Amino acid sequence: MKKIIFSIGLVLLYACADRSQGQRHADDRGVRVEEECVVLAADSPIRERIKTQSIHFSDYQAAFTTSGVVQAIPTGYAEIASPFAGRIVKSFVRLGQQVVPGSPVFSISSPSFFETGKAYYQAKQEMELALKSLNREKDLLRNNVGVAKEVEEAEVNYELRKKDYENALAALSVFQIEPEKMTLGQPLVITSPIAGEIVKNNIVIGQYIKEDAGPLALVADLNKVWVVAHVKEKDIPLIRRLNRADIRLMAVPDTVFSGTVYHVSELLDEETRSVEVIIECDNRDRRLKPFMYGTVQLTDTPSRALVIPTSAILQREDDCYVLVRESEDRYRKVRISVSSSDERQTVVSSGLGDGDEVVTEGAFYLIDAR
Known part of the structure; x- marks a missing residue:
């Protein structure tokens, strides 16, 4: 019986020793974890690697690029x-x-x-x-x-x-x-x-x-023509409010042609997994020739939105979250929902408010410390 008690005591002693060593390791880096927050010590070496930015509502236009081809209007x-x-x-x-x-x-x-x-x-x-x-x-x-x-x-x-x-x-x-x-x-x-x-x-x-x-x-009648673009299935939610498009043709890459979204198909092409977006363009100068190929940049109408740098977003499974700076040394993990995104900016639909300060660089060090 004494032997069993002695063995259990050794296990607990080692466990406490390991835990103590882990805590000391965290203390050495100047990081302390409190539930959903990370707290940095004043002398933490991580401090210099953390960059933050205050976010505010601003005018935002969602835009993305796809391929397109010029066609004569059937009517x-x-x-x-x-x-x-x-x-x-x-x-x-x-x-x-x-x-x-x-x-x-x-x-x-x-x-x-x-x-x-x-x-x-x-x-x-x-x-x-x-x-x-x-x-x-x-x-x-x-x-x-x-x-x-x-x-x-x-x-x-x-x-x-x-x-x-x-x-x-x-x-x-x-x-x-x-x-x-x-x-x-x-x-x-x-x-x-x-x-x-x-x-x-x-x-x-x-x-x-x-x-x-x-x-x-x-x-x-080529005074007006269509530019037919194909938008992939994953981008369909982004085209619901699109109304303007800029077209660059391979034949004249330095010229930008403007057009308006005429129709978005209700049918998805099973083979290409895309929908057809028809853009109507003025062509009185006859520079747009049927069957010309080019790229189409679709742009949404401007709206007030809370925009953050895409680099600030962290992912875990199906969730998106950011680190919000609450004070000089305290950062809180906040789950967010996004409505649109590109390489530079992401529109946040919920989770953040005007004036919040988010970590844009160095969040990896805080997550790693946890």
């Missing part, structure tokens, strides 16, 4: 193709020419178009004849020389012919052909649906075009 871009197979007989445009809606682009001689026009005129004539027949039967019935059954048959016939006419008219409308401007037997004139500039012209007089042929001309 200001039109591919001009022939709706029918046939042979090109005339071109009305040249590259760089400005056009307006309805401007002729080229004309084509097409048997299919002739047949479509013929079907339209025939349907129109039959509908007009059916209407005359219906009116005649109604007039006879009012004068007691007609039969009600024949009026009903005339009404049915008229409705059928009217439907045929509407279908023929719809067929022309699909190809943007105005019946009142159409002359049977004349070539079909293809017009531009939008205002803009001829940016591509593959029209060759005499060339035979198949029904499935691609566009022969491209019209684009």
Whole structure:
């Protein structure tokens, strides 16, 4: 029994000795730990390595950079193709020419178009004849020389012919052909649906075009263009209030183009794990060319925020915290929440207040001392 008590006593003696040595080591460095605080002695060698900074609310603009590509705005871009197979007989445009809606682009001689026009005129004539027949039967019935059954048959016939006419008219409308401007037997004139500039012209007089042929001309309004940027999934929270962007193109790296955020996609690309951000830019000087590549710096609207140097932030697992100077020699660990961050600055959303003094350099020595 005495042997057991003696052994326990030795263990406690060694434990106390180790603890005493650890405390002496801390005392030698001039550091004392009190719960969530670190206290430095007046002669601590760590003191000279600690740098602090008072923080205050200030105007802050969140910004980050991503890649982007210039694109024509879809509503200001039109591919001009022939709706029918046939042979090109005339071109009305040249590259760089400005056009307006309805401007002729080229004309084509097409048997299919002739047949479509013929079907339209025939349907129109039959509908007009059916209407005359219906009116005649109604007039006879009012004068007691007609039969009600024949009026009903005339009404049915008229409705059928009217439907045929509407279908023929719809067929022309699909190809943007105005019946009142159409002359049977004349070539079909293809017009531009939008205002803009001829940016591509593959029209060759005499060339035979198949029904499935691609566009022969491209019209684009390039006074404004889009720059499409892709923002990674981790940065999505930062773009909710973005409204301005600065673009630098590889072709003209020394020039900064300004734009405004037009749309942020609601869909995440599964392959790239990014969302599409569309920036609208003024391009009246035509320096932004579709498919040019560059970098996009997205910038938030200025707002009052509590900003600290990013170097002041310490991490432990999923938590962020800083060391706040409470007095000349006393530093307290404070857990914080951040809303946005870059290499230099971080916006603190909770945990700190205006005027707090945080450790910006040397926090490692205090944490290591603990």
